[in-house]
Amino acid sequence: MTTLLQLLITGLLVGAVYALMSSGLTLIFGVMRVVNLAHGAFAVLAAYLTYTVWTWTGLDPLLSVPIIVAVMFGIGWLSYNLVVRHVRGSHISMTVLVTFGIALTIEGIAGFVWGNQSRTVRTSYTDTSVQIGPFFLPTATLLAAAIAVALLGALFFILNQTWTGRAVRASAVNESGALLVGVSVKSIAASAFALGIATLGAGGAIIAVMYPFIPGTHYQWIARLLAIVVLGGLGSLMGAVIGALSIGVAEQFATQYVGASWVEIVPFLVIIIILIVRPRGILGQKLREDATV
C-alpha cells in the first residue's frame, strides 16, 4: 500500500508538470487548429534560456520563471507573426510541416549557440526530498508541481475572467461568431500562440531543474505532450490537465507493476482504448469536420 501511494504521489507531481507543458499545445490547437510540433523544441529553448540566466546571474531557476515566461511570450508572438500566421487556416498537415520546420530550426540554433553537449541546472534541492512518514516527495518536483498548479490557475483565470481570455475562447469555439461580435481573431490568435508558448516557457524552466537536456531532447517531449493532449481531447485545457495527470500516474504504475519496458506502451494503450470509446479524447470538442464524417 505504501508503494502504491508513493507511486500515486510521484505520478501526480510529475503529471502536474506535464499538464503545464501540454496546456499551451492544446490552447494553440483549440484556437487556431495548429498542431504545434515545435512545442517540445520551445520547451528545450526555454530550458536553455533558464540555464543561461542561471550561469550568468546565479538566480535560482525557479525564481527566473517570470523572466523566461516573458521572453518566451515574445518569442511565441514573433514565431506566430513571422511563420505560423501564414499557414493558419491551411490544411492541418501544412501546420504540422511548418511547425516541424520551426522545431528543426530551434534545434539547430540551440546547437550553434549552446553546443551539443548536455546542459544541466543543479540547485541545492535537485537531489533532495521531503520525507513525510514513509513517503518521499522529491523537492524539485514538489516545487515544480506547485508552480505548475499556480500557473495553470492563472491561465484558467485569464481564459475565464478576462476579456482577452473570453475572446480566445470565443475564437476557439466559433471563429465567425467571434468576428461578428468584434473580436479581432487575427490578433487574438497571435496572443493565444504567445500565451501558449509563455506557459510552456515556465515548463521549460522547470524541466531544466529536473532533467539534463541537449538540443535533440525535444523529440522525447513532443511525443509525450502530443499523447497527453490527444488523450485529454485536442483543444481542451481541462482535458490536457486530466490527460497529463493520468499519463504521469500511468507511467509510474506501469514501471512498478508491468515493467519499465512497458512504460511508454501502457499510456498509449490507454489512449487507444479511450479513442476507440471516445474518439475526441476525454474532454475534446466535436469539430465541424467530425460532424461531416
Next chain:
Amino acid sequence: MRIGASLPLTGEFSQGGADTQRGYEIWAKLQNEQGGILGRKVEMIYKDDATNQNTVVSNYNQLLSNEGVDLLLGTQSSLLNIPASTVAERAGMLYICASCASPEMFNRGFKYSFFSQQAMASDQGATFADWIIGLPKEKRPKKVAYPSLDDPFATPVAEGIRKKLEAAGIETAYADTYPVATKNFDAIVTAIRDSGAEAVVQGAQFEDGVNFVRALNRANFHPEILYQSSSPTYGQQYVDGVGKANTEGVLFSSSYHVDADTKGNKEFAARYREIYGGYPPEDAADGYAAGQVLAAVVEGVGRTDDQKALADWLRGNEVETVLGKLSWNEDGSPRGDFLLGQWQNNVSEVVLPGEAATTTRITRWRGEAF
C-alpha cells in the same frame, strides 16, 4: 585522401557524435602534419545523420556515390552503425567504427566491418564482474539490480555482467529495460529499493545515467556498489549532471584514460586541450583511435583501391592506438578487455586491471574503500 563519415551532430546522440567528430578532426590534423596517408593529405567529409537510422543509410550512400570518398569511418552508436555498416558491406568498403559495441553488429557475417575499441558490449563489464566475484564473501553483494536502457549497446553491457554474476551465485533482485524517453526514474528506483538489491548495475547512455543517480538520491537509496556504462565516461558533463559528491565511487568500464602510456596519447590529449580545452572525453579518444586504425591499415597495405585487402590485413595484424593495442576476430569484433574505471576525488581513475591501474584503491559509492 577523401575520408567520409556520417555522425549524429544533431538529435538525441549529438553529444557523442560531436565528441567523435572532435576525435576524427584531431586525428586528421595530426596525420596531415606527419605527411598524411601514403603521402596524400587527409580530407574529412562529414554528413549529419540527425540520430536517424534512415538518414545515416542515405548519408553513406551519398558519401560513396556523390562524394567519391576513398575510405569510410563509422558513425556514432550501435543504433546507427548497424544500418550504416550494411551500406559499406554492400559496396565492399572497409568500415571502421569507433562505437559499435553491440553483438548485433558482428553476428551478420559481414566481412568489412571492424570495431576499433577493445571489447564488445557484452564483454565490457567483464573486469567489473570478475572483481565482484573475487570479493571476500562478506563484502560481496548477495542481490544485484540491473536497470538498463533499451539500446543495442547499453543492454548487452548489463546482460553480460548479469550472466557472469548469476553464474557465480549472485542473485538477480531486479532486471528490466526502460525506453529512451524515460525521464523520471523515481518508480524504477522505488522498485529496486523494494527488491533488496545491494548493488546496482545500470546499462546507461548519458542522460538516463544522470537522471538515475538523481532519483537514487531523492529516494535516499544508496547501494554500496554502483556501476554505470557510458554515463560516467562523459567527464565534466557527468560531474555537472550528478554533482561532485555523487560521482565518488561510481564504477564504469572505459576504453580510454588520459594518462595512459599508449601510442600518440600525449599528442592527442595535448592537441585536444589546445583546441577544445579540458580532458578529452572517451568518444573523442575512440574517434581518434579509429583514425589511427585506418591510417595503419592503409599504410600496411599501401593502397586504397583493394578494400578486401584492407579488411584481410586487419584480421591478421595488431594496431597500436591511444586505447592500447587492438586486434580483431574473423568477424571484425575486437579481442581485448576494457579498463575498469572509478570516480575518486573528482578524478576518473583506472582501478583494474592492475597493470593499467592509476590507483590501487576501490571505494564504495559515496563511501569508504573496500
